[in-house]
Amino acid sequence: MTEFLHVITTDQFIELLRRFKRLASERVALDFSLHRSPAEDGIAPENLPERARSTVDGYAVCAEDTFGASDSIPALLEVAGAVEMGTIPDFSIRSGQAAQIPTGGFLPAGADAVIMVEYTNPAGRNNIEITRPLTVRTNVLEKGEDVKSGDVIVTAGRTLRPCEIGLLAALGITEVSVYRQPRVAVISTGDEVIPIECTPEPGQIRDANAHSISALIRAAGGEAIGFKIIPDNAVKLRMALEQGLAQADLVVLSGGSSVGTRDLMVEVAAGLPEAEVLAHGVSIRPGKPTLLASQQGKAIIGLPGHPVSALMVAQIFLTPFLKYLQGSELKKGPLGQRVKAVLAVSIHSTIGLEEYVRVRLVAGTDSGWYAHPVFGKSGMLSTMVKAGGVVVVPMHVEGLAKGELVEVIQI
Numbered sequence: 001m002t003e004f005l006h007v008i009t010t011d012q013f014i015e016l017l018r019r020f021k022r023l024a025s026e027r028v029a030l031d032f033s034l035h036r037s038p039a040e041d042g043i044a045p046e047n048l049p050e051r052a053r054s055t056v057d058g059y060a061v062c063a064e065d066t067f068g069a070s071d072s073i074p075a076l077l078e079v080a081g082a083v084e085m086g087t088i089p090d091f092s093i094r095s096g097q098a099a100q101i102p103t104g105g106f107l108p109a110g111a112d113a114v115i116m117v118e119y120t121n122p123a124g125r126n127n128i129e130i131t132r133p134l135t136v137r138t139n140v141l142e143k144g145e146d147v148k149s150g151d152v153i154v155t156a157g158r159t160l161r162p163c164e165i166g167l168l169a170a171l172g173i174t175e176v177s178v179y180r181q182p183r184v185a186v187i188s189t190g191d192e193v194i195p196i197e198c199t200p201e202p203g204q205i206r207d208a209n210a211h212s213i214s215a216l217i218r219a220a221g222g223e224a225i226g227f228k229i230i231p232d233n234a235v236k237l238r239m240a241l242e243q244g245l246a247q248a249d250l251v252v253l254s255g256g257s258s259v260g261t262r263d264l265m266v267e268v269a270a271g272l273p274e275a276e277v278l279a280h281g282v283s284i285r286p287g288k289p290t291l292l293a294s295q296q297g298k299a300i301i302g303l304p305g306h307p308v309s310a311l312m313v314a315q316i317f318l319t320p321f322l323k324y325l326q327g328s329e330l331k332k333g334p335l336g337q338r339v340k341a342v343l344a345v346s347i348h349s350t351i352g353l354e355e356y357v358r359v360r361l362v363a364g365t366d367s368g369w370y371a372h373p374v375f376g377k378s379g380m381l382s383t384m385v386k387a388g389g390v391v392v393v394p395m396h397v398e399g400l401a402k403g404e405l406v407e408v409i410q411i
Contacts, residue, residue: 037327185244
């Protein structure tokens with residue numbers, strides 16, 4: 001049985017991750033900032049729009065001239081001119097007049113509302129009839145109504161979506177300061193682990209962990225740096241760790257389910273200069289044999305060898321940590337959408353372990369969701385494929401009852 005040195009809770013593990021500093025910032029072109037996190041608040045340099053604009057095709061008018069207008073008693077106005085798109089009108093209107101205007105066109109001086117073209121009728125050479133009454137600023141976007149100069153338009157740490165990029169572009173911002181994307185060294189260990197292109201002999205397994213963990217890193221906005229598989233050898237493991245720490249912002253190790261190998265990983269990590277083992281064992285299932293160490297400000301995360309356990313631990317801790325390094329708030333994962341569902345089958349758990357149970361979401365006839373546990377042994381990757389999410393059983397309860405309303409974290 002593995003002897004764990006510092007078994008801690010998931011909340012304690014998250015607090016330990018807060019010790020590490022976020023990455024430095026860099027400036028990138030706006031078109032390359034999608035899904036990146038701003039390193040500072042973005043401030044609007046100007047008003048948007050810069051002056052009042054029409055939101056419809058129609059006629060700019062004085063709202064007071066339309067009061068009481070209807071189909072049977074229309075208001076008659078003189079057309080004083082036409083607004084050209086992209087130019088500031090060089091004329092004004094007075095009471096009793098209107099100006100033709102396109103969507104997005106600037107209102108001429110004297111106008112305070114816009115009537116949609118659908119509610120007008122031509123009435124001779126230079127006149128129109130208005131068949132609907134308007135209030136002031138109807139169909140008008142005021143100066144600075146969208147954004148005022150000096151407003152915070154993007155918040156530091158909040159991932160940029162296409163809509164934020166569009167707003168920045170509308171304000172003429174061509175570059176943004178974002179947190180640098182983390183570079184992660186991914187190292188698989190174990191005498192029994194072989195590259196995926198090889199055919200396993202008895203006792204060997206293909207290296208699924210390196211590929212699933214690397215995919216998770218890329219999905220979280222990081223860059224995965226692959227290393228060759230390292231056998232259960234202290235000298236070679238130390239060399240790989242040193243190379244990983246030199247090339248990357250953090251190192252993720254996986255493999256080594258046996259007592260001797262786990263001890264080897266801890267021993268090598270602890271033996272690095274200025275290194276500290278922060279945790280060796282977390283009170284969760286799956287994933288108890290998890291390692292966290294620090295070496296000169298860089299994190300070393302050791303994942304279990306079982307592919308399911310490794311992937312689950314990575315979703316719980318690694319993904320939130322990578323987001324944190326890029327400026328986001330550090331949350332305990334997985335970070336997927338959360339939905340409420342009725343538990344279809346009772347789940348039994350062990351007091352003292354926070355258990356992550358894989359479940360399949362099934363739509364019920366009552367328009368709600370039902371969570372069906374996906375049972376299987378710890379090393380079965382197919383259970384992750386079949387599952388649509390996980391249910392967390394708190395460490396202080398023995399399980400959850402059938403029919404109970406639970407929170408499902410989609411994965």
